[in-house]
Amino acid sequence: MKTDNSRALFEQAQAFIPGGVNSPVRAFKSVGGTPLFIKRAEGAYVYDEDDNQYIELINSWGPMILGHKHPKIEQAVLNAVQNSLSFGAPTQREITIAELIVSMVPSIEKVRMVNSGTEATMSAIRVARGYTGRDKFIKIEGCYHGHGDSFLIAAGSGAVTMGTPDSPGVTKGTAKDTLLAPFNDLEAMRKVVENNKDEVAAIIIEPVAGNMGCVLPKEGYLEGLRELCDEHGIVLIFDEVMTGFRLAPGGAQERFGVTPDMTTLGKIIGGGMPVGAYGGKKEIMDYVSPAGPVYQAGTLSGNPISMAAGLTMLSLLNENPEVYTSLDEKGAYLREGYEKSLKDLGLNYTINSVGSMNTLFFTDKEVHNFEDAKTSNLELFRKYFHAMLDRGIYLGPSQFESLFLSTALIDNDLDRIIKANHESLKEIHGK
Ligand code: PMP
Numbered sequence: 001m002k003t004d005n006s007r008a009l010f011e012q013a014q015a016f017i018p019g020g021v022n023s024p025v026r027a028f029k030s031v032g033g034t035p036l037f038i039k040r041a042e043g044a045y046v047y048d049e050d051d052n053q054y055i056e057l058i059n060s061w062g063p064m065i066l067g068h069k070h071p072k073i074e075q076a077v078l079n080a081v082q083n084s085l086s087f088g089a090p091t092q093r094e095i096t097i098a099e100l101i102v103s104m105v106p107s108i109e110k111v112r113m114v115n116s117g118t119e120a121t122m123s124a125i126r127v128a129r130g131y132t133g134r135d136k137f138i139k140i141e142g143c144y145h146g147h148g149d150s151f152l153i154a155a156g157s158g159a160v161t162m163g164t165p166d167s168p169g170v171t172k173g174t175a176k177d178t179l180l181a182p183f184n185d186l187e188a189m190r191k192v193v194e195n196n197k198d199e200v201a202a203i204i205i206e207p208v209a210g211n212m213g214c215v216l217p218k219e220g221y222l223e224g225l226r227e228l229c230d231e232h233g234i235v236l237i238f239d240e241v242m243t244g245f246r247l248a249p250g251g252a253q254e255r256f257g258v259t260p261d262m263t264t265l266g267k268i269i270g271g272g273m274p275v276g277a278y279g280g281k282k283e284i285m286d287y288v289s290p291a292g293p294v295y296q297a298g299t300l301s302g303n304p305i306s307m308a309a310g311l312t313m314l315s316l317l318n319e320n321p322e323v324y325t326s327l328d329e330k331g332a333y334l335r336e337g338y339e340k341s342l343k344d345l346g347l348n349y350t351i352n353s354v355g356s357m358n359t360l361f362f363t364d365k366e367v368h369n370f371e372d373a374k375t376s377n378l379e380l381f382r383k384y385f386h387a388m389l390d391r392g393i394y395l396g397p398s399q400f401e402s403l404f405l406s407t408a409l410i411d412n413d414l415d416r417i418i419k420a421n422h423e424s425l426k427e428i429h430g431k
Contacts (some may be wrong), residue, residue, distance in 0.1 A: 001390060005049035006037045028398065030378070031385045031397045041068035044408035046394055055413050057403045061396070062210075062242050062267040065356070066316060067408025068325075073271045073312045086300060094302045097311045101269070101279065104249050104318055107238070107259045111279030112288055113302045117266030118146025120276035121204065123288075123296045124148065124264050127278070128202035128235035131287045137202040138179045138192055142212030142370025142400075145204060145239050145264075148153035153178045154370070155211075183209055183369040184217060186224040193232055201252035202235040202262075203228075207252035210242040212373040213359035214352045214402040221256040229261070235284065235397035241266035242402070245317055247355045248324055255355070270315030273306035280373035310329075323407055327356040330405050330414060334358060337418030345425055356405035360421075372431055373400060380428060387424035 013020035021027045021035065028035045036048040044067050046056050053189040059065065066073070094113065101111050114120050125137055125148075136152075146152040152167045153175055179196060181189040183205075193200055207222055211217040229236040243252040245268040253259055262280030269275050279285060289295045300306075317323055335353045338360060342349055348364040361367050361375040362384070381399040388395050393416070395403065425431075 001052050002281065003034055003036065003048065003050050007034045008234065009037045009049060020279070021300040024399070025396070025398055027379070028397045030399075031382045033386060033389075035397075036389075036394070043069070043310070044406060044410070044413050052392070054389070054392050055409070055417060056406065057393065057395050057417070059404045059406050060267075060272060061401075062246065062404045063272045065246060065268050065327075065404070065406055066313070067406045068126060070271075070313075070316075072316060073309050076308040076312040077273075077305055080305050082302065084384040085302055085305055088333050091304055093304065093307045093308070093311060097307055097314065100311065100314050100318060101265070101277065104314065105240075105263055105279070106250050106253050107261065107263050107281070108279035110233060110285035111277050112285070112296065113307070114276040114296075114298055115274050115300055115303075116146065116276045117239075117264065118148055118276070119298070120241065120264040120266055120278040121145040121151060121237075121239055122148035123278075124237050124262050124278040124298065125202060125204065126260065127284060127287055127294050128237060130292075131284050131314070132201040132233065132235060133135070134199050134201040136177045136179055136196055136199045137204060138189065138200060139183055140183045140205050140209070140370075141180050142183060142215070142373060143204075143206045143209055144174050144211035145206075148173045149293075154180050164212075166175060174205050182371065183212075184221050185369065186221060189225065190228060193228060193234070197232075200232065200234050202237050204237040204264075206242065207238045207240065207256060207258070207260075208243050208247065208354055208357065209377075210357060210402040212370045213361055213367065213371065213376075214354065214357045214427075215359075215373065216352060216354055217256065217366055218295055218368060222256055226258050226260075235262055235280075236260040237262045237264065237280075238430075239264045243357075244268060245314065246357070246404070248319060249317055268313060268317075269307035269310050270306050273303075273309040275306045275310050277302075312314055324355070325407055326407055330407075330409055331356050331358060332413055333411075334417060337414070338421055341418070341422040341425055342384070345422070345429065347425060347429065357401075357402040358405070359402050362399065384424050384426040387427050388420055391420035391423060393420045402411075 103280040240251040244265040248254040266276040287294045350361040362380040363375040
């Protein structure tokens with residue numbers, strides 16, 4: 001495909017923007033080549049500055065679950081714009097969206113709006129610390145919770161892709177309060193908790209990890225964490241920035257039937273606008289200022305345009321639960337197609353998927369944690385990524401990401417993806 005315009009823009013961008021991008025993974029550094037500069041998108045398709053069309057499997061890293069340019073979300077934004085872009089004062093719409101979130105997400109009794117997933121997780125940890133009076137928290141190796149200092153320890157997503165899991169600028173003092181445990185290992189978690197008795201404020205986890213590729217919790221794992229937290233007075237935080245409103249109307253906690261004390265949200269909750277949120281039990285959330293002593297604020301928090309987009313998105317999902325059946329069916333169809341290709345080509349790679357999230361790992365090992373994910377052959381992924389892109393399929397440019405399907409994908413799109421996957425696997429293995 002001809003990408004001359006993207007190449008020229010990337011050159012130009014590097015003169016003024018660090019690495020040419022405003023978020024690292026976008027630079028295609030781990031897969032090489034020129035990142036696509038996107039001009040527009042509609043439904044299941046994005047169009048780059050050279051007017052190439054691609055089938056979308058990034059969907060803005062999750063938010064565009066109903067595809068691009070959904071007419072109702074677009075209209076809600078256009079209507080809201082007429083009343084000014086921002087007030088920095090409370091609005092009625094913020095109550096409506098808060099009520100809706102409380103009704104949809106099992107763990108949330110009160111919720112605070114912020115502007116990104118990063119803000120949501122940073123704030124949730126602060127509240128958990130304020131509530132318990134303890135300093136330490138436990139995160140899972142390979143999970144990503146945004147770029148807050150205390151989370152950039154063994155972090156997934158861009159942090160691992162860029163080979164800087166421990167970023168310069170994060171002080172030792174900060175890092176010492178972040179404890180680590182591997183995903184899906186209850187015994188290891190129990191040991192960390194017992195070695196730090198009465199010092200752990202929170203365990204934070206992506207209930208389905210999406211940032212080391214898609215990794216599912218083993219049966220009993222989330223339940224075990226719930227019990228451990230109850231036993232030790234630890235706040236259990238599910239980071240559902242990715243999985244919230246994606247795996248079910250109430251997120252992974254609904255799908256897996258385990259209720260945390262707090263939940264962080266982002267992505268879909270803003271319908272494509274910059275929004276995050278954190279919420280949980282009333283008694284915990286009442287620690288947040290001005291109800292309580294834990295300070296957290298935001299000039300643009302609850303922004304009227306963002307709330308209009310988010311409220312419309314969540315209402316659509318809430319009123320149309322068949323969206324989730326359809327996404328599950330699309331996910332299962334894609335998986336079947338991938339499995340058939342692997343079998344036909346005599347390849348033994350691992351596919352992890354749940355609902356509309358999916359990762360093909362270039363390893364024959366089962367992938368249950370970060371160590372397993374890292375056995376993937378990244379050179380093969382790099383070739384595969386470009387082979388798919390050449391066939392018009394736009395994947396996340398890293399092995400350690402999940403695909404995100406949208407309802408806009410029709411059967412013909414899924415068949416095109418399956419065919420491209422087959423041809424790409426064949427090409428990169430010289431078959
Ligand atoms: N938590 C999770 C689970 C995420 O996937 C992300 C972003 N991919 C974040 C937090 C951070 O969100 P943001 O990029 O909006 O700050």
